[in-house]
Amino acid sequence: MSTDDAHFQVTEMPVIRALTKAAKQALLTPGCRCRTAVTAVRTISVSPRQVTSDASFHSVSFSETDHPKVLITGGLGQLGVGLAKILRKRFGNNNVILSDIRKPPSHVFHSGPFIYSDILDYKNLREIVVNNRITWLVHYSAVLSAVGEANVQLAREVNITALQGLSNSSLYLVVFFCFFFGLHNILDFAAEHGLRLFVPSTIGAFGPTSPRDPTPDLCVQRPRTIYGVSKVHAELMGEYYHHRYGLDFRCLRYPGIISADSQPGGGTTDYAVAIFHDASKNGKFECNLKPGTRLPMMYIDDCLRATLEVMEAPTEQLSMRTYNINAMSFSPEELAAEVKKQIPDFQITYNIDHIRQAIADSWPMNFDDGNARNDWGWKHDYDLPELVTTMLNFIGSDSRLAHAN
Protein backbone atom coordinates (compact mmCIF):
# COMPACT_ATOMS: atom_id res chain seq x y z
CA MET A 1 0.00 0.00 0.00
CA SER A 2 1.46 3.40 -0.92
CA THR A 3 1.85 6.15 1.68
CA ASP A 4 -0.90 7.95 -0.11
CA ASP A 5 -3.29 5.02 0.12
CA ALA A 6 -2.41 4.60 3.77
CA HIS A 7 -3.15 8.28 4.32
CA PHE A 8 -6.49 7.85 2.59
CA GLN A 9 -7.35 4.96 4.87
CA VAL A 10 -6.32 6.68 8.05
CA THR A 11 -7.92 10.03 7.46
CA GLU A 12 -10.79 9.36 5.13
CA MET A 13 -12.35 6.06 5.99
CA PRO A 14 -14.36 7.30 9.00
CA VAL A 15 -16.00 9.94 6.84
CA ILE A 16 -16.64 7.51 4.01
CA ARG A 17 -17.96 4.87 6.38
CA ALA A 18 -20.28 7.32 8.06
CA LEU A 19 -21.42 8.76 4.79
CA THR A 20 -21.91 5.49 3.00
CA LYS A 21 -23.80 4.11 5.98
CA ALA A 22 -26.17 7.03 5.69
CA ALA A 23 -26.29 6.63 1.93
CA LYS A 24 -26.91 2.90 2.20
CA GLN A 25 -29.73 3.40 4.66
CA ALA A 26 -31.14 6.10 2.48
CA LEU A 27 -31.20 3.86 -0.55
CA LEU A 28 -32.02 0.50 0.92
CA THR A 29 -34.64 1.19 3.56
CA PRO A 30 -38.23 1.52 2.42
CA GLY A 31 -39.11 5.20 2.35
CA CYS A 32 -35.40 5.96 2.22
CA ARG A 33 -34.12 9.13 3.81
CA CYS A 34 -33.13 10.61 0.49
CA ARG A 35 -36.71 10.41 -0.63
CA THR A 36 -38.04 11.56 2.74
CA ALA A 37 -35.76 14.55 2.57
CA VAL A 38 -37.11 15.51 -0.83
CA THR A 39 -40.68 15.08 0.34
CA ALA A 40 -39.99 17.18 3.41
CA VAL A 41 -38.54 19.94 1.32
CA ARG A 42 -41.45 19.91 -1.05
CA THR A 43 -44.41 19.52 1.27
CA ILE A 44 -43.50 20.91 4.64
CA SER A 45 -46.22 23.38 5.53
CA VAL A 46 -43.84 26.20 6.33
CA SER A 47 -41.60 25.70 3.32
CA PRO A 48 -40.10 28.91 1.96
CA ARG A 49 -41.73 27.96 -1.33
CA GLN A 50 -45.14 28.70 0.18
CA VAL A 51 -44.33 32.06 1.66
CA THR A 52 -44.36 35.34 -0.17
CA SER A 53 -41.05 36.91 -1.07
CA ASP A 54 -41.46 39.85 1.30
CA ALA A 55 -42.23 37.66 4.32
CA SER A 56 -39.86 38.04 7.25
CA PHE A 57 -38.29 34.80 8.42
CA HIS A 58 -36.61 36.43 11.35
CA SER A 59 -39.19 35.21 13.81
CA VAL A 60 -36.71 33.85 16.36
CA SER A 61 -36.02 36.57 18.88
CA PHE A 62 -32.42 37.44 18.15
CA SER A 63 -30.98 40.88 18.30
CA GLU A 64 -27.43 41.80 17.39
CA THR A 65 -26.69 42.40 21.08
CA ASP A 66 -27.73 38.88 22.18
CA HIS A 67 -25.23 36.10 22.07
CA PRO A 68 -26.09 33.85 19.17
CA LYS A 69 -26.86 30.21 19.84
CA VAL A 70 -24.74 28.30 17.34
CA LEU A 71 -25.03 24.81 15.84
CA ILE A 72 -22.05 23.47 13.86
CA THR A 73 -22.84 20.49 11.63
CA GLY A 74 -20.07 18.13 10.49
CA GLY A 75 -18.13 19.50 13.43
CA LEU A 76 -15.69 16.64 13.93
CA GLY A 77 -13.71 17.28 10.76
CA GLN A 78 -10.58 19.37 10.31
CA LEU A 79 -12.24 22.71 11.07
CA GLY A 80 -15.25 22.23 13.35
CA VAL A 81 -13.57 21.65 16.71
CA GLY A 82 -11.36 24.72 16.27
CA LEU A 83 -14.32 26.85 15.25
CA ALA A 84 -16.29 25.68 18.29
CA LYS A 85 -13.37 26.69 20.48
CA ILE A 86 -13.21 30.30 19.25
CA LEU A 87 -16.99 30.71 19.17
CA ARG A 88 -17.28 29.34 22.72
CA LYS A 89 -14.62 31.76 23.89
CA ARG A 90 -16.65 34.61 22.44
CA PHE A 91 -20.24 33.54 23.13
CA GLY A 92 -19.94 31.16 26.10
CA ASN A 93 -19.44 27.40 26.20
CA ASN A 94 -23.10 26.44 26.26
CA ASN A 95 -24.02 28.69 23.36
CA VAL A 96 -22.12 26.62 20.81
CA ILE A 97 -23.20 23.06 19.98
CA LEU A 98 -20.92 20.84 17.98
CA SER A 99 -22.59 18.03 16.00
CA ASP A 100 -21.65 15.19 13.66
CA ILE A 101 -22.65 11.64 12.75
CA ARG A 102 -19.40 10.31 14.20
CA LYS A 103 -18.53 9.58 17.81
CA PRO A 104 -16.56 12.44 19.36
CA PRO A 105 -13.19 11.79 20.97
CA SER A 106 -13.25 12.17 24.72
CA HIS A 107 -11.52 15.58 24.87
CA VAL A 108 -14.07 17.01 22.41
CA PHE A 109 -17.00 15.43 24.21
CA HIS A 110 -15.90 16.95 27.50
CA SER A 111 -15.06 20.39 26.14
CA GLY A 112 -18.64 21.56 25.52
CA PRO A 113 -22.07 20.56 24.17
CA PHE A 114 -21.97 17.81 21.53
CA ILE A 115 -24.99 16.28 19.84
CA TYR A 116 -25.62 13.67 17.13
CA SER A 117 -26.96 15.33 14.04
CA ASP A 118 -27.33 13.88 10.56
CA ILE A 119 -27.93 16.61 8.02
CA LEU A 120 -29.92 14.18 5.90
CA ASP A 121 -32.50 13.90 8.68
CA TYR A 122 -34.70 16.96 8.52
CA LYS A 123 -36.71 16.10 11.65
CA ASN A 124 -33.61 15.51 13.74
CA LEU A 125 -32.15 18.87 12.65
CA ARG A 126 -35.38 20.68 13.27
CA GLU A 127 -35.65 19.27 16.79
CA ILE A 128 -32.13 20.40 17.59
CA VAL A 129 -32.75 23.89 16.24
CA VAL A 130 -36.07 24.29 18.07
CA ASN A 131 -35.08 22.69 21.37
CA ASN A 132 -31.88 24.69 21.62
CA ARG A 133 -33.21 27.95 20.18
CA ILE A 134 -30.44 27.97 17.57
CA THR A 135 -29.89 31.31 15.80
CA TRP A 136 -26.67 30.68 13.84
CA LEU A 137 -26.01 27.57 11.82
CA VAL A 138 -22.55 26.71 10.53
CA HIS A 139 -22.91 23.97 7.95
CA TYR A 140 -19.54 22.22 7.82
CA SER A 141 -20.64 18.71 6.81
CA ALA A 142 -19.07 17.80 3.51
CA VAL A 143 -17.13 15.25 1.52
CA LEU A 144 -13.94 16.88 0.26
CA SER A 145 -12.55 16.86 -3.27
CA ALA A 146 -10.36 13.77 -3.37
CA VAL A 147 -12.82 11.59 -1.47
CA GLY A 148 -15.61 12.78 -3.72
CA GLU A 149 -13.77 11.72 -6.87
CA ALA A 150 -13.28 8.23 -8.24
CA ASN A 151 -10.69 6.34 -6.25
CA VAL A 152 -11.10 2.85 -7.71
CA GLN A 153 -9.47 0.95 -4.87
CA LEU A 154 -11.37 2.84 -2.22
CA ALA A 155 -14.62 2.64 -4.18
CA ARG A 156 -14.30 -1.13 -4.54
CA GLU A 157 -13.64 -1.51 -0.84
CA VAL A 158 -16.59 0.66 -0.01
CA ASN A 159 -18.84 -1.15 -2.49
CA ILE A 160 -17.98 -4.55 -1.12
CA THR A 161 -18.00 -3.77 2.56
CA ALA A 162 -20.61 -1.03 2.74
CA LEU A 163 -22.81 -0.91 -0.32
CA GLN A 164 -23.13 -4.48 -1.48
CA GLY A 165 -24.94 -4.74 -4.75
CA LEU A 166 -24.41 -1.13 -5.76
CA SER A 167 -22.12 -0.30 -8.65
CA ASN A 168 -19.38 2.33 -8.38
CA SER A 169 -21.45 4.81 -10.31
CA SER A 170 -24.40 4.26 -7.99
CA LEU A 171 -22.20 5.04 -5.03
CA TYR A 172 -21.11 8.36 -6.45
CA LEU A 173 -24.68 9.18 -7.34
CA VAL A 174 -25.72 8.48 -3.76
CA VAL A 175 -22.94 10.66 -2.34
CA PHE A 176 -23.89 13.42 -4.75
CA PHE A 177 -27.61 13.35 -3.99
CA CYS A 178 -27.18 13.01 -0.23
CA PHE A 179 -24.91 16.04 -0.32
CA PHE A 180 -27.57 18.04 -2.17
CA PHE A 181 -30.46 16.88 0.00
CA GLY A 182 -28.40 17.68 3.10
CA LEU A 183 -27.91 21.21 1.84
CA HIS A 184 -31.55 21.59 0.85
CA ASN A 185 -32.61 20.50 4.34
CA ILE A 186 -30.30 23.09 5.84
CA LEU A 187 -31.52 25.88 3.55
CA ASP A 188 -35.18 25.14 4.15
CA PHE A 189 -35.14 25.10 7.88
CA ALA A 190 -32.60 27.97 8.12
CA ALA A 191 -35.12 30.06 6.20
CA GLU A 192 -38.03 28.65 8.17
CA HIS A 193 -36.43 29.46 11.53
CA GLY A 194 -34.79 32.77 10.59
CA LEU A 195 -31.27 31.49 11.13
CA ARG A 196 -28.08 33.16 10.05
CA LEU A 197 -26.55 30.44 7.88
CA PHE A 198 -22.86 29.98 7.09
CA VAL A 199 -21.91 27.50 4.36
CA PRO A 200 -18.23 27.39 3.40
CA SER A 201 -17.32 27.12 -0.23
CA THR A 202 -13.87 26.54 -1.64
CA ILE A 203 -11.26 27.30 -4.29
CA GLY A 204 -12.66 24.03 -5.72
CA ALA A 205 -15.79 25.89 -6.81
CA PHE A 206 -13.76 27.08 -9.82
CA GLY A 207 -12.56 25.04 -12.77
CA PRO A 208 -10.13 25.04 -15.69
CA THR A 209 -12.10 27.67 -17.62
CA SER A 210 -12.05 30.15 -14.72
CA PRO A 211 -9.27 32.75 -14.67
CA ARG A 212 -6.66 31.07 -12.43
CA ASP A 213 -4.17 33.80 -11.61
CA PRO A 214 -5.83 35.53 -9.92
CA THR A 215 -9.38 34.20 -9.61
CA PRO A 216 -11.92 36.95 -8.85
CA ASP A 217 -15.18 36.50 -6.91
CA LEU A 218 -17.31 36.68 -10.02
CA CYS A 219 -16.22 34.75 -13.09
CA VAL A 220 -16.94 31.54 -14.98
CA GLN A 221 -17.42 28.62 -12.56
CA ARG A 222 -17.30 25.25 -14.28
CA PRO A 223 -15.64 22.93 -11.73
CA ARG A 224 -14.72 19.41 -12.84
CA THR A 225 -15.17 17.70 -9.46
CA ILE A 226 -18.37 16.61 -7.80
CA TYR A 227 -17.17 18.52 -4.73
CA GLY A 228 -16.87 21.73 -6.76
CA VAL A 229 -20.21 21.26 -8.48
CA SER A 230 -21.94 20.75 -5.13
CA LYS A 231 -20.28 23.88 -3.72
CA VAL A 232 -21.34 26.05 -6.68
CA HIS A 233 -24.82 24.67 -6.14
CA ALA A 234 -24.62 25.68 -2.45
CA GLU A 235 -23.44 29.19 -3.33
CA LEU A 236 -26.23 29.68 -5.85
CA MET A 237 -28.96 28.17 -3.68
CA GLY A 238 -27.88 30.21 -0.66
CA GLU A 239 -27.84 33.42 -2.67
CA TYR A 240 -31.18 32.57 -4.24
CA TYR A 241 -32.75 31.98 -0.79
CA HIS A 242 -31.25 35.26 0.37
CA HIS A 243 -32.75 37.26 -2.51
CA ARG A 244 -36.03 35.35 -2.66
CA TYR A 245 -36.78 34.69 1.03
CA GLY A 246 -34.46 37.00 2.95
CA LEU A 247 -32.34 34.16 4.30
CA ASP A 248 -29.26 35.60 6.03
CA PHE A 249 -26.86 33.43 4.03
CA ARG A 250 -23.11 34.03 4.35
CA CYS A 251 -20.45 32.11 2.49
CA LEU A 252 -16.66 32.23 2.28
CA ARG A 253 -14.64 30.39 -0.32
CA TYR A 254 -11.83 28.93 1.75
CA PRO A 255 -8.42 28.10 0.27
CA GLY A 256 -6.67 24.88 1.40
CA ILE A 257 -6.63 25.04 5.20
CA ILE A 258 -3.54 24.06 7.17
CA SER A 259 -3.81 22.96 10.78
CA ALA A 260 -1.52 21.18 13.23
CA ASP A 261 -3.89 19.53 15.68
CA SER A 262 -6.64 18.33 13.32
CA GLN A 263 -6.34 16.09 10.27
CA PRO A 264 -7.74 17.02 6.85
CA GLY A 265 -10.66 14.95 5.63
CA GLY A 266 -9.53 13.88 2.15
CA GLY A 267 -8.81 16.86 -0.06
CA THR A 268 -6.35 17.86 -2.74
CA THR A 269 -4.54 20.31 -0.47
CA ASP A 270 -3.91 17.73 2.29
CA TYR A 271 -0.22 17.42 1.35
CA ALA A 272 0.35 20.87 2.87
CA VAL A 273 -0.63 19.50 6.28
CA ALA A 274 1.05 16.08 5.99
CA ILE A 275 4.40 17.64 5.04
CA PHE A 276 4.81 19.19 8.50
CA HIS A 277 4.11 15.95 10.37
CA ASP A 278 6.48 13.95 8.16
CA ALA A 279 9.19 16.62 8.21
CA SER A 280 9.01 16.82 11.97
CA LYS A 281 8.97 13.04 12.51
CA ASN A 282 11.16 11.64 9.71
CA GLY A 283 12.87 14.63 8.10
CA LYS A 284 11.42 13.69 4.72
CA PHE A 285 8.14 13.81 2.81
CA GLU A 286 6.70 12.21 -0.32
CA CYS A 287 4.45 14.72 -2.04
CA ASN A 288 1.51 13.65 -4.20
CA LEU A 289 1.39 16.88 -6.24
CA LYS A 290 3.99 18.12 -8.74
CA PRO A 291 6.68 20.51 -7.40
CA GLY A 292 5.28 23.57 -9.20
CA THR A 293 1.58 23.13 -8.36
CA ARG A 294 0.58 26.49 -6.94
CA LEU A 295 -2.58 26.70 -4.82
CA PRO A 296 -4.08 29.28 -2.44
CA MET A 297 -3.65 28.27 1.23
CA MET A 298 -4.42 29.59 4.72
CA TYR A 299 -3.52 28.80 8.33
CA ILE A 300 -6.53 27.55 10.29
CA ASP A 301 -6.54 30.45 12.79
CA ASP A 302 -7.03 32.93 9.95
CA CYS A 303 -9.78 30.78 8.43
CA LEU A 304 -11.73 30.49 11.68
CA ARG A 305 -11.32 34.18 12.50
CA ALA A 306 -12.57 35.09 9.00
CA THR A 307 -15.61 32.90 9.61
CA LEU A 308 -16.42 34.63 12.88
CA GLU A 309 -15.81 38.06 11.33
CA VAL A 310 -18.09 37.53 8.35
CA MET A 311 -20.78 36.10 10.62
CA GLU A 312 -20.58 39.18 12.84
CA ALA A 313 -20.34 41.69 9.99
CA PRO A 314 -23.28 44.11 9.87
CA THR A 315 -25.54 43.30 6.92
CA GLU A 316 -24.95 46.69 5.34
CA GLN A 317 -21.22 45.90 4.97
CA LEU A 318 -21.91 42.86 2.83
CA SER A 319 -22.16 43.86 -0.81
CA MET A 320 -22.11 40.16 -1.70
CA ARG A 321 -23.04 36.93 0.03
CA THR A 322 -20.17 34.76 -1.23
CA TYR A 323 -16.59 36.01 -0.84
CA ASN A 324 -13.15 34.68 -1.75
CA ILE A 325 -10.71 34.85 1.15
CA ASN A 326 -6.99 34.28 0.88
CA ALA A 327 -3.72 34.47 2.78
CA MET A 328 -0.94 33.04 0.60
CA SER A 329 -0.25 30.92 -2.47
CA PHE A 330 2.60 28.45 -2.76
CA SER A 331 3.74 25.31 -4.53
CA PRO A 332 5.15 22.15 -2.89
CA GLU A 333 8.71 23.14 -3.85
CA GLU A 334 8.30 26.60 -2.31
CA LEU A 335 6.83 25.11 0.87
CA ALA A 336 9.66 22.56 1.04
CA ALA A 337 12.26 25.34 0.66
CA GLU A 338 10.69 27.17 3.61
CA VAL A 339 10.62 23.98 5.73
CA LYS A 340 14.30 23.40 4.86
CA LYS A 341 15.19 26.75 6.42
CA GLN A 342 14.19 25.23 9.76
CA ILE A 343 15.07 21.57 9.15
CA PRO A 344 18.16 21.80 6.91
CA ASP A 345 18.30 18.03 6.22
CA PHE A 346 14.67 17.89 5.11
CA GLN A 347 14.14 16.00 1.84
CA ILE A 348 11.09 16.09 -0.41
CA THR A 349 10.37 13.52 -3.12
CA TYR A 350 7.43 13.33 -5.51
CA ASN A 351 5.04 10.49 -6.26
CA ILE A 352 2.18 12.05 -8.16
CA ASP A 353 -1.43 11.10 -7.47
CA HIS A 354 -2.98 11.75 -10.87
CA ILE A 355 -6.49 12.25 -9.54
CA ARG A 356 -5.38 14.94 -7.10
CA GLN A 357 -3.01 16.46 -9.68
CA ALA A 358 -5.81 16.83 -12.24
CA ILE A 359 -7.98 18.48 -9.59
CA ALA A 360 -5.21 20.87 -8.52
CA ASP A 361 -4.44 21.79 -12.14
CA SER A 362 -8.03 22.94 -12.57
CA TRP A 363 -8.11 25.11 -9.43
CA PRO A 364 -7.09 28.74 -8.85
CA MET A 365 -3.37 29.46 -8.39
CA ASN A 366 -4.01 32.83 -6.72
CA PHE A 367 -7.21 34.01 -5.16
CA ASP A 368 -8.39 37.63 -5.42
CA ASP A 369 -10.06 38.47 -2.11
CA GLY A 370 -10.19 42.25 -2.59
CA ASN A 371 -13.95 42.42 -1.97
CA ALA A 372 -13.67 40.74 1.44
CA ARG A 373 -10.86 43.14 2.37
CA ASN A 374 -12.82 46.20 1.24
CA ASP A 375 -16.28 45.25 2.50
CA TRP A 376 -15.74 43.81 5.96
CA GLY A 377 -12.04 44.38 6.57
CA TRP A 378 -10.64 40.88 5.99
CA LYS A 379 -6.91 40.72 6.69
CA HIS A 380 -4.81 37.59 7.14
CA ASP A 381 -2.18 37.26 9.89
CA TYR A 382 -0.15 34.30 8.63
CA ASP A 383 2.07 34.35 5.55
CA LEU A 384 4.27 31.43 4.44
CA PRO A 385 7.25 31.90 6.83
CA GLU A 386 4.89 32.51 9.78
CA LEU A 387 2.85 29.43 8.85
CA VAL A 388 5.90 27.17 8.68
CA THR A 389 7.31 28.38 11.99
CA THR A 390 3.94 28.01 13.72
CA MET A 391 3.26 24.52 12.34
CA LEU A 392 6.71 23.14 13.15
CA ASN A 393 6.68 24.64 16.65
CA PHE A 394 3.23 23.23 17.34
CA ILE A 395 3.96 19.74 16.02
CA GLY A 396 7.41 19.71 17.63
CA SER A 397 6.09 20.65 21.06
CA ASP A 398 3.25 18.18 20.69
CA SER A 399 5.58 15.26 19.96
CA ARG A 400 7.97 16.33 22.76
CA LEU A 401 4.95 16.26 25.07
CA ALA A 402 3.95 12.80 23.82
CA HIS A 403 7.51 11.51 24.39
CA ALA A 404 7.58 13.00 27.89
CA ASN A 405 4.33 11.19 28.75
Ligand SMILES: NC(=O)c1ccc[n+]([C@@H]2O[C@H](COP(=O)([O-])OP(=O)(O)OC[C@H]3O[C@@H](n4cnc5c(N)ncnc54)[C@H](O)[C@@H]3O)[C@@H](O)[C@H]2O)c1
Ligand atom coordinates in the same frame (compact mmCIF):
# COMPACT_ATOMS: atom_id res chain seq x y z
N1 LIG B 1 -10.39 21.89 5.12
C1 LIG B 1 -10.23 22.60 4.02
O1 LIG B 1 -9.10 22.76 3.51
C2 LIG B 1 -11.41 23.27 3.39
C3 LIG B 1 -11.20 24.16 2.33
C4 LIG B 1 -12.31 24.72 1.71
C5 LIG B 1 -13.58 24.48 2.19
N2 LIG B 1 -13.73 23.63 3.23
C6 LIG B 1 -15.09 23.36 3.69
O2 LIG B 1 -15.18 23.55 5.10
C7 LIG B 1 -16.09 22.59 5.65
C8 LIG B 1 -15.41 21.84 6.77
O3 LIG B 1 -14.28 21.20 6.22
P1 LIG B 1 -13.47 20.08 7.00
O4 LIG B 1 -12.10 20.12 6.41
O5 LIG B 1 -13.65 20.23 8.46
O6 LIG B 1 -14.21 18.77 6.46
P2 LIG B 1 -13.96 17.25 6.93
O7 LIG B 1 -14.09 16.39 5.74
O8 LIG B 1 -12.71 17.17 7.73
O9 LIG B 1 -15.20 16.99 7.89
C9 LIG B 1 -16.52 16.86 7.42
C10 LIG B 1 -17.37 16.29 8.52
O10 LIG B 1 -18.71 16.12 7.99
C11 LIG B 1 -19.25 14.98 8.64
N3 LIG B 1 -20.40 14.47 7.86
C12 LIG B 1 -20.40 13.73 6.73
N4 LIG B 1 -21.67 13.40 6.40
C13 LIG B 1 -22.48 13.95 7.35
C14 LIG B 1 -23.89 13.95 7.57
N5 LIG B 1 -24.73 13.29 6.78
N6 LIG B 1 -24.39 14.61 8.64
C15 LIG B 1 -23.56 15.26 9.49
N7 LIG B 1 -22.20 15.27 9.34
C16 LIG B 1 -21.68 14.62 8.29
C17 LIG B 1 -18.09 14.00 8.71
O11 LIG B 1 -18.31 13.00 9.68
C18 LIG B 1 -16.91 14.92 9.02
O12 LIG B 1 -16.64 14.97 10.40
C19 LIG B 1 -16.54 21.71 4.48
O13 LIG B 1 -17.77 22.15 4.02
C20 LIG B 1 -15.47 21.93 3.43
O14 LIG B 1 -15.99 21.76 2.14
C21 LIG B 1 -12.69 23.03 3.84
Ligand SMILES: C[C@@H](O)[C@H](N)C(=O)O
Ligand atom coordinates in the same frame (compact mmCIF):
# COMPACT_ATOMS: atom_id res chain seq x y z
C1 LIG C 1 -9.56 23.19 -0.92
C2 LIG C 1 -10.52 22.40 -0.11
O1 LIG C 1 -11.82 22.55 -0.45
C3 LIG C 1 -10.14 21.06 0.40
N1 LIG C 1 -9.01 21.17 1.29
C4 LIG C 1 -9.83 20.09 -0.70
O2 LIG C 1 -8.69 20.00 -1.08
O3 LIG C 1 -10.72 19.42 -1.16
